[in-house]
Amino acid sequence: MSEEAASSAAMISMITESPTVTASTEHKICNASDYQIAARSLLPTPLYEYLASGTDDEQTLAENESAFKYWYLRPRVMRPVGSISTAVTLFGQKLALPVFISPAGVHALCDEVHGECASARAAQRAGTLFGLSQHATRSIEQVADACDAAQGRNANLWYQCYILKDRDMTLRLVRRAANAVIEVFPYSRLSSIWLSRSRRKEWMECLPEPHRLVNYDEEIANKPQSSESKKSSGLVQKQVHHDRRRCYRSCNAGADGVMVSNHGGRGLDGALAAIDALPEVVAAVGDKVPVLMDSGVRRGTDVLKALALGASAVGIGKPVFFALAVGGENAVVNLLQILQREVEAAMAICGVESVADAKRSLVTRHPNGGVTRYTRSKL
Template structure:
């Protein structure tokens, strides 16, 4: 069975009254469950295996408590975040995640425009349904980064990255946790196709022969992620990070994504990474791992002081943002909430997602006595 493309409403047909019912990030997921067909909703909401990691991503935040502080001046409170010399309005970003067009006709363009208005970083997945150049044209003012995988064809990998740099993307996330995709039982039971016609993985269309769209559009559009072994470089070592760092202009930061241990964090930096990115891929890769937040302190301690450390997987509240920053993160990303907010409200839904996170972050900072991100130190949190 093929699941037809499910986009129930374009942004122009969505009711603003629906967004009035959204008061927190989880409300988007609750409403999206009613908007999307079940197999698509479950594809977006689920994790791999027994979904232990998926649950741990959220549970980890509950293992830490915030420590309120009183009578500390917060009248000039600022959430401004500096990342590789660029000023962002909020230490929250749009994690790179593919196939936004599954839930909205505008796909990644809508998400990128919303990020531009919010003043936050937008990560474009290599597996996007809108190509690098079209997203850049749709959101020229957005702070855009490109996320890359290591393909067996290094020339194709480099071609994609160079296209992104030429189109004005300001940094590269190199994902290293996906030499194989995690076993996603929910999708298998639903016989779910993550790339139903007429969608394509747009960035591959213009790449060199052999890694074109046809290679990813599996026969009869069956699950394209079953081709991961054929396309990803399973023989890659840490030397691949050194290779890509050498190929990139020094002005383009390279951040290694999918780092969950101190050992790998140290290796990433030793091989030229400018930053590391703690992530469980939203609980969709290896099951039975720590939640991302639980892995963060070890990773942050393993890199030189001042090295940017990013995190995603499980972030749903402004209090989560503050907890992550207190434990060593520079900024945090949201992935699944992007899809749910886009499904519920289109581009305006993503606007509201970042509005909610911004206001919740400001409140959490004020009540812990933090007037700036620099004030969010380890003593802001404690174990429960």
């Protein structure tokens, strides 16, 4: 196993003997945050902390969500909204909603039986994309086959590829994704340094054997002596900061898209919230390629704000894990449907009939907005 893979395997050693969970809980699920509340009461504390946490002081983790509160939507009345559509076309793929499941590893932490297959099928049922992480607990081929079996056709699957020191292994992983008819390959440029998490020591004291990162297992078992380099199609450059010059260079180098993300606050703490980084990236890229974003999206209003700021679609990560823990595949479908309904409602109130109509004039930013947020007690 490569150095990166071995390090990753050590980091995702987690409790697997969690209580049996179903969609039937004492919590009424009305929004994405309700799934996190329900999951917290069901999962072992170390596992929940691993899923919910960020790095260091968790500043970026918190600000990913709170930054949305400084952006305000402008309601617009007396406009025709009789045929609202949340549909979008992304890289030639038609989606029912502008929300996709971002690549994140080890879904078996929350669904030990089905792992990433459950999340991928849920995305397919909801009519959107599923990002398969290289650090998955189900192989590229297993996930593709699971989606084929669900609908008799290949789902809208993406594959996230880390650029390893072993370039031949990287190339073979990409080729396997291509052979499985996974059409778009988001690449991620990441540091090989693992940043600290304040409660990691507590978790590591009670962790059993790790889940296996099966894609690496298969690569090691079938590793050839040599292979030639080849550029793959469908390259999406993932930006983990808001450097407009790097985005511009990525597009000029042939990237088919740009993704704005800080890995849900699990990378560099103190990095800019993704929604605040989005406008600068959009300004740099222009209309050359689609711009995607994730990190902090929890509401349909968050989705609409991101669309108005220039995103073509947005991804969700942590909410998927919490839904998967609460009710498996069906809960993830429900999560996506909740977000779609929220987007539709926000579009209607803002006088927007289609995603393409969500323009920059739809949002305004007030620097003192988020500090006045009030949360009342709920029944």
